[in-house]
Amino acid sequence: MASFSATLTATSTNLPSVLQNGTSNDTNVATVGNPHPHWTELLLLIVKGFIFGTIIVSAVLGNALVIISVHRHRKLRVITNYYVVSLAMADMLVALCAMTFNASVELTGGKWLFGYFMCDVWNSLDVYFSTASILHLCCISVDRYYAIVRPLEYPITMTHRTVSFMLANVWTLPALISFTPIFLGWYTTEDHIDFRKTNPNVCKFVVNQYYALISSSISFWIPGIVMVTMYCRIYKEAIRQRKALSRTSSNIILNSIHQHRTSYRDRYGDHFLHPSDGELTTVGQINGRRSTSSGSAVSYGTTTTEFNTAMNSRDNSKAATELNMNVSTFRVDHFKVMDWSLSLFNPNPYIDCNIDDFVLDNNNRECLPPEPQLGNIEYKLKIVNPTKQRFEHLVTQLKWRLHEGNGVAIYQIGVEDCGVLAGLSHRDMTASLKTLQLMALRLGAATAILHERVLENGRTSIRQQSKSWRAEHKAARTLGIIMGAFMLCWLPFFLWYVITTLCGDDLCPTPDWLIGMLFWVGYFNSALNPLIYAYFNRDFREAFKDTLLCAMPCCFTCWKNPARFL
Incomplete structure (x- = not known):
């Protein structure tokens, strides 16, 4: 999930121009002395640029690879992967529409280069795609819950119509806490609006307490609770099925x-x-x-x-x-x-x-x-x-x-x-x-x-059941790891987001370098999901390999036999 745009105050660490971290009455930019030699500052800038660029490129290419692979390989075109493809689209847009702007702020010493209107656009897109990403993961957890815990209801419940309805809501609901309140000014205070008008080269995302609580609940806390609940039930069911499967070998006789x-x-x-x-x-x-x-x-x-x-x-x-x-x-x-x-x-x-x-x-x-x-x-x-x-x-x-x-x-x-x-x-x-x-x-x-x-007859029947059970639960494990990675990446940010808003910067000051780290650790999650697919899911791993080989100019296998993907 992307961050909620800038930080609560746009920041830059260890650069000559540092944006002060405070309330809407703070001054715009404070110039401090240069404590480092020029080559050290330049090296730090290069390292930060390399890290930001790597995360952005990995997120774009990795999620594009997910989308292309599912489109090309019929084996991956299952109900659950509809959510995965839609999630990949959201993560890719996070990289293009949120990470790039945040990187520009970090690398220019906290300066906003794109004007007043684009600041609202950036903040809106960041909140929008952030919320969409976590809602996708919530839908995936519900899908896996029905597939494993309530398999008899799964084919009736998770139809193409149901999936389409859920995805439509996933892409519509985030607009209620992003574009609407941000462009109407509901998210912040009057003082901050006045500050922005006189300081167009600063894009700070200062929110009021009501918006912080409502937006974080919709974007993270409520879907997070749903996901944790679903996967706890899936885990209990997996344990129960494993015990049942271990008893099966002494009971199946099909001669x-x-x-x-x-x-x-x-x-x-x-x-x-x-x-x-x-x-x-x-x-x-x-x-x-x-x-x-x-x-x-x-x-x-x-x-x-x-x-x-x-x-x-x-x-x-x-x-x-x-x-x-x-x-x-x-x-x-x-x-x-x-x-x-x-x-x-x-x-x-x-x-x-x-x-x-x-x-x-x-x-x-x-x-x-x-x-x-x-x-x-x-x-x-x-x-x-x-x-x-x-x-x-x-x-x-x-x-x-x-x-x-x-x-x-x-x-x-x-x-x-x-x-x-x-x-x-x-x-x-x-x-x-x-x-x-x-x-x-x-x-x-x-x-x-x-x-x-x-x-099949006898012991083969047990092996087939065991293989089917392992395949189903391996998919659930992969999605569980994706959910766990998301929680680890974004839970620290949302804790800081709510606590800082409630108690204020004066009572809860946060170092600039820590704020930047919270955001980019969260951004890294958008690049992490394709790596999880490739490592834990053999079907995705093989599809990725085939897609990458076909992208090479020297490989003509996929062009000679394109029908195998249809």
């Missing part, structure tokens, strides 16, 4: 698609499936409530579980039935089993019908389940007489069950009616998904595969 009994454990509880009689006993925990039940079941990600809720049909008819499930891909030998999701509108009376009726008959909209009555009711829409090309060795079914007032629909591919894993080859799976899309089109439904996970 063949014709096994008599399958048992497995995952993060939602213990599940024992008996394909021979089609019964299920579930001890699960859904949304923090533990329940025990038996009977028919709905496939729930990599588990099989059951909801116990009652819902009046009138309540259900008020809104569309919408999926609230994770979707998984199991691998049994060389077969796949996948859950497919639909959002269905206005259920009609149920009629058994052939899959071809869905695909070929535009007017056949009666192949839907009836409206549910009170109690736990399950509806099955069974696809009868599947063609060999589409559903060889397969019985598919569509199941409905209510959960907390929301309809839940799962289309399960590769599982027989009794629960035995039938499996599909890659070719048959592709054909089945295309058929389901056509069926959904005829029903006026929306479809989506929300999540995929591959499990």
Whole structure:
């Protein structure tokens, strides 16, 4: 995050012209004697210029590399990286619009060279991009919270529309504490406004107590508390999942698609499936409530579980039935089993019908389940007489069950009616998904595969689960390090910002060199994020390397085969 522009008073350390650090009644510039030989002063100026230039160039090029890499590499185009790209844009603009002006003030002995109006522009841009940066990190923490702690809600909550709405607010909200109060003069005192009019070569950002408390709360304290809370919950969930994963190796048995009994454990509880009689006993925990039940079941990600809720049909008819499930891909030998999701509108009376009726008959909209009555009711829409090309060795079914007032629909591919894993080859799976899309089109439904996970027999299954768990939590760890780096860089500045404003410079004087250090340590955070991506995230590291190689004139690989990035 960028600083709140200048310092509360523009400063320069160890240079002939030093701006006095005080209130708005201070004089403009005080000339002091030159305590150092000329070559020492020149060397200090060169060192400071090198440090400032390195931070600025690193921030611009590093964040530009993030944006270009995500644009070029399809593997990086995931929901979370939308926030990352937007954050990189904010950090790059911090370097261009805030760091450059601050460096000019530092290197010219505290003089402002760009006039009265541009001083307000600089201060506004600095506050704006500072706030935008931390709000991006706040959004990323919320995204990771849903992905890890509440994965069943993540695909429904974090849609493209939701992400677009959040990013729009991230870029709009900072204007309320930057351009508006600064250009209207609400941020400071009347004395400071008069001082600025008579001293246009000084750009001091003196704020009143109300603005300091409100702006720092919106820009740092409230989002910071949200981030810390989210990552504390993520950490607790990661510990719990690790313990659950360590117990899994003694509970997963997937020997063949014709096994008599399958048992497995995952993060939602213990599940024992008996394909021979089609019964299920579930001890699960859904949304923090533990329940025990038996009977028919709905496939729930990599588990099989059951909801116990009652819902009046009138309540259900008020809104569309919408999926609230994770979707998984199991691998049994060389077969796949996948859950497919639909959002269905206005259920009609149920009629058994052939899959071809869905695909070929535009007017056949009666192949839907009836409206549910009170109690736990399950509806099955069974696809009868599947063609060999589409559903060889397969019985598919569509199941409905209510959960907390929301309809839940799962289309399960590769599982027989009794629960035995039938499996599909890659070719048959592709054909089945295309058929389901056509069926959904005829029903006026929306479809989506929300999540995929591959499990293999025996110990391989454990390794795959462990690999998936490590990948998800490695991403969370990377984002946690980014958040931690941000807090370390900017927490000292905001503590100083609030304390100095509340107690005043007379009671809380701060050396000029310390003020400058607080700002540039904070600025360094904008250059640090791309380095964190490159070091802790292999996908970003490989994308960075490929992008940099393609930027070299001697490298023609990316131009010979550009389609691999699309």
